[in-house]
Amino acid sequence: MRNFVLVSMVLLAGLAARAQSAPPIGTMSKMGVSYGPPAGWMPIETQRSAPGASAEPTQKPGTQEEKKGTACIETPLTAIHGNPLSEIVVVTLPFDCYGQTMTGQDLAGFGSGAAEGLKQEFDVLEPVYGAYALGSHRFWIERARASAKGESKTQETLEIACSVLKKGAVCWMAVAADEASLRDFESSPVSLEGEAPAALVPADAFEKTP
Numbered sequence: 001m002r003n004f005v006l007v008s009m010v011l012l013a014g015l016a017a018r019a020q021s022a023p024p025i026g027t028m029s030k031m032g033v034s035y036g037p038p039a040g041w042m043p044i045e046t047q048r049s050a051p052g053a054s055a056e057p058t059q060k061p062g063t064q065e066e067k068k069g070t071a072c073i074e075t076p077l078t079a080i081h082g083n084p085l086s087e088i089v090v091v092t093l094p095f096d097c098y099g100q101t102m103t104g105q106d107l108a109g110f111g112s113g114a115a116e117g118l119k120q121e122f123d124v125l126e127p128v129y130g131a132y133a134l135g136s137h138r139f140w141i142e143r144a145r146a147s148a149k150g151e152s153k154t155q156e157t158l159e160i161a162c163s164v165l166k167k168g169a170v171c172w173m174a175v176a177a178d179e180a181s182l183r184d185f186e187s188s189p190v191s192l193e194g195e196a197p198a199a200l201v202p203a204d205a206f207e208k209t210p
Contacts, residue, residue, distance in 0.1 A: 028076045031092055031167045032193035035200075037079035038184035041088065044078050070098035084154075086181035087174065094168040102164045104138045108210040111140030111162040114171055122146040122158060130206035135195035139163045140210050146175075157182050162203055165193060172200060 028035060039041055077090040095101045102110060108131075125173065127144035139161050146158040159182065162171040176182035186201035 013207040038188045041081040086179040131210040132205045155186040
C-alpha cells in the first residue's frame with residue numbers, strides 16, 4: 001500500500017520550499033497538461049508562500065525518500081487577481097523524478113492527504129467533497145469555507161482539485177475571496193494528455209462522493 005501521508009507531506013513541503021521563482025508555465029506540458037490562468041489573472045514568479053504552505057512546514061522532510069520527493073515538486077503556475085486578493089496555485093509531482101507511480105485508484109487518498117496539509121495555514125469549515133471526470137481522467141475535489149489562522153473575521157473559499165496522470169500527479173488550488181473568482185477558477189479550461197479542453201471543475205462536480 002502506498003504511503004499517501006508521505007506523498008501529501010512532500011506535496012505541501014514542496015510548496016513551502018519553492019525556489020526563488022516559479023518554473024515557467026510551460027513546464028506542465030511535459031506531463032501532458034495544457035493550462036493557463038483565467039483571463040484577467042496575473043501570473044507571478046515570486047517566493048510568496050502558496051496556499052497551505054508555511055515558511056517552516058510543521059513536518060520537515062527527513063528520510064532520503066522524503067527529501068527526494070520535496071526536490072521533485074514543481075509549482076508551474078501561481079496567479080493572483082482582485083482586491084481582496086484571490087490566488088490560484090498549480091502543483092505537480094512528476095513520477096519519473098519521484099520514483100513512485102500512482103493510478104486512479106490512489107487518487108482519493110492522495111487528494112485528501114494533500115488537502116489535509118492546508119489546515120496548517122487555514123481554519124477549515126464545513127468541507128464538502130466530490131468526484132468527477134474530464135474525458136478519461138478522474139478528479140477528486142474538496143471545497144470549504146476557510147480563514148487564515150488568526151484572521152477568523154475574513155472567510156474565503158478554499159478549493160483543491162487533484163488528478164493522476166500517466167507521468168505524475170497534479171493539484172489545482174484556489175483561495176477565492178469572492179464568487180466571481182471561484183467561478184473563474186472552476187471555468188478555466190484545461191486539456192489533459194491531448195484530450196479536448198474542458199472546464200476544470202464542471203457544474204456537477206459535487207454530486208458524486210469520492
